[in-house]
Amino acid sequence: MTPAARVQAAIEILDSIIEAARSKGPPADRLVAQWFKDHRFAGSKDKRAIRELVYDAIRACGPIPSSGRAAMLGLAEEQDDLRELFSGEGYGPAAIVEDESVAAGGIAPEWLENRLIASGIGEEEAQSLLSRAPLDVRVNRLKLPDGTGEFPEAGDPLALPGALRFPSGTKVTEWEAYEQGLIEVQDLGSQIACSAVGAAPGDTVIDLCAGAGGKTIALAAALANEGTLVAADTDKRRLSQLEPRAERAGAQIAQIVLLDPGSEAEALAEWEGKADHVLIDAPCSGTGTWRRNPEARWRLTPAELGRLAALQARLLGIAAPLVKPGGHLTYVTCSLLDEEGKNQIARFIADNPGWISDRSELPLGTPHGDGLRLTPSTDGTDGFFIARLGKPC
């Protein structure tokens, strides 16, 4: 494909991404993959270039653009050589006409930018949310107890023992070490969230929002497969991915519990007052993961944010009775919005006398309210809010 034809392809894909963002359709990565499937003539270099154009254009537009072409013209404002490809020749995009619609730049839609500012996220931190994420790996101590191993590439050691960083795009999932469960792909921020729980062998731990088990299997490693580990979630499809993943990682102790939305407490009644640790890896807006899903900025609405905040508060209410006196509740969101982090925990502490903030010693993060915040610019991780709360004895 010619460079101009690649631009036109990216514009078509962006059109479908914009439409999907408006109608709650499939995520961008699935739409990109679908386009490649439907256009087999695109070679591997074409695919790489088209994917890059698509994601660069998404990052360049704060609010949702009116069209893929407007998004690409927005990107072209930053890249002169891209403008020159709008020549109308061959399979390339039509020539630019006067007063054509060009998508606005910025970090996010205005309402969302304002919420970030209100949450104390400065310009540099906000910009870093749109940078490219590296690829982090956790060495699985269930299989490599000293946290080290020989891998096809060395990787850079990170602040947490057993955490390694590779350039984005490194195909670690094709390595034998991955097949054998010696390593897991997990952002350093997510690894730090698991470490914040402070689980030790023999403990009873409930992972209340286990999903596909990214944190569950890290917790199994922290427990050295000794103790009780409950992996609960309301999403059957996600939980179904946990079992094979746990098996590959040798995480033998995870007990999977499918919850019914609205009657979660009943399904977990046998653990009431018994857990040393409960982890709530709460469903959230994902503002801290825009490095990976930049089009998520276009999908979030104030109403959806309100729904998530209400669910998070409800999950705190479900989790608290499960914790034994003197035990801990760790609340995590991959969001930097205070309504999903700092404010939730301030309200919980105000409503539950005796509970205190009891932070673990962590290698990264900045205190924020009763918790800790991780950001791409300060910590080199996805954005997270992490709070660890101690229940009165």
Ligand SMILES: C[S@@+](CC[C@H](N)C(=O)[O-])C[C@H]1O[C@@H](n2cnc3c(N)ncnc32)[C@H](O)[C@@H]1O
């Ligand atoms: C951030 S994701 C969890 C990711 C997972 N812990 C991991 O590390 O891979 C949030 C999860 O909360 C689950 N969830 C939503 N509502 C829930 C509820 N009422 N009770 C338990 N889990 C819920 C979602 O299905 C989703 O899997």
